[in-house]
Amino acid sequence: xxxxxxxxxxxxxxxxGADEVSIDGSTVGELIDNLEKKHPGIKERLCDxxxxxxxxxxxxxxxxxxxxxNLQTKLKEGDSVSIVPxxxxx
Amino acid sequence: xxxxxxxxxxxxxxxxxxxxxxxxxxVVGIGGLGCPALSLLAKSGVTRFTLIDDDxxxxxxxxxxxxxxxxxxxxxxxxxxxxRVTQLSPFPxxxxxxTVHDRFVPENARGLSEGHDVILDGADNFATKFLVGDAxxxxxxxxxxxxxxxxxxxxxxxxxxxxxxxxRCVFEDIPQGMPETCAxxxxxxxxxxxxxxxxxxxxxxxxxxGPKASGTFFSYEALSGKLRRRKLQRRPGCPLCSGQIRDLDxxxxxxxxxx
Numbered sequence: 001x002x003x004x005x006x007x008x009x010x011x012x013x014x015x016x017g018a019d020e021v022s023i024d025g026s027t028v029g030e031l032i033d034n035l036e037k038k039h040p041g042i043k044e045r046l047c048d049x050x051x052x053x054x055x056x057x058x059x060x061x062x063x064x065x066x067x068x069x070n071l072q073t074k075l076k077e078g079d080s081v082s083i084v085p086x087x088x089x090x
Numbered sequence: 091x092x093x094x095x096x097x098x099x100x101x102x103x104x105x106x107x108x109x110x111x112x113x114x115x116x117v118v119g120i121g122g123l124g125c126p127a128l129s130l131l132a133k134s135g136v137t138r139f140t141l142i143d144d145d146x147x148x149x150x151x152x153x154x155x156x157x158x159x160x161x162x163x164x165x166x167x168x169x170x171x172x173x174r175v176t177q178l179s180p181f182p183x184x185x186x187x188x189t190v191h192d193r194f195v196p197e198n199a200r201g202l203s204e205g206h207d208v209i210l211d212g213a214d215n216f217a218t219k220f221l222v223g224d225a226x227x228x229x230x231x232x233x234x235x236x237x238x239x240x241x242x243x244x245x246x247x248x249x250x251x252x253x254x255x256x257x258r259c260v261f262e263d264i265p266q267g268m269p270e271t272c273a274x275x276x277x278x279x280x281x282x283x284x285x286x287x288x289x290x291x292x293x294x295x296x297x298x299x300g301p302k303a304s305g306t307f308f309s310y311e312a313l314s315g316k317l318r319r320r321k322l323q324r325r326p327g328c329p330l331c332s333g334q335i336r337d338l339d340x341x342x343x344x345x346x347x348x349x
Contacts, residue, residue, distance in 0.1 A: 009239070086237070090212050090214040
């Protein structure tokens, strides 16, 4: 089940520069595990032992997963997931 | 062009009259975001500003800090901005600008915030961005926040009705261990241009139309040309929206990216 994952600029060094990757996963948690297999190092940037890091936002089809089921949020073929980290510059 | 549109002219006059009832717009940080936002607000009729920044214009700023040019290098940003904004205003004789050549810190944040119509966050670090958000909420002043690095950024308007959502509903904590999110990475001029202009538009929306201009999170990606908007919700457990933050304790604003 292919999900489109939008990769923010700071993490593209881990995806070979790709701004979007297609990854399988029936939940957001599974998707992140599969993302890690393909692009090692990315999970640590997104998650800590408690779940998604506090300064990272993950959206499943533009909905914040905090208001869905967090890492257990279900995904289906054709869904998209966006990763939006905190950005501080100005 | 002679026909500037009577409705726009009327709106600018309404904006000027509106801000002259108070201290106007507080701009925290006159950098990549603050410059385009300030220039557009001034041209739109905002005549009252408080400008705070402790920095001076550096030659490396000029590619994105659009209020300044070569002759300003070495000058305090607030002084150079004061002069430029007065020139840009359609009502130069009505312009009143208070300049503060200092950092926006917990000790001065409440006093600087109170009595303004809107606070515009042009800070370049998260500690100050959280401080701006908290000071706005505690002072009942709407806030327009944004951040940008390299080719991407975000913007968010927060109303003064105390109901959120706020920047702490989106980013729960000051980022640690993600240095690519800091100002030191640099930013492309047009990225802060787009986001600063969006901040100016949100500020005018909050000024003229109230909370309708709040509650939407914008994220912009220049290289792919995408501007996304997401409706925000107040996050249960947000320390600001739930009332846990009642003061500006300096310990809360120590950040990995503090510049």
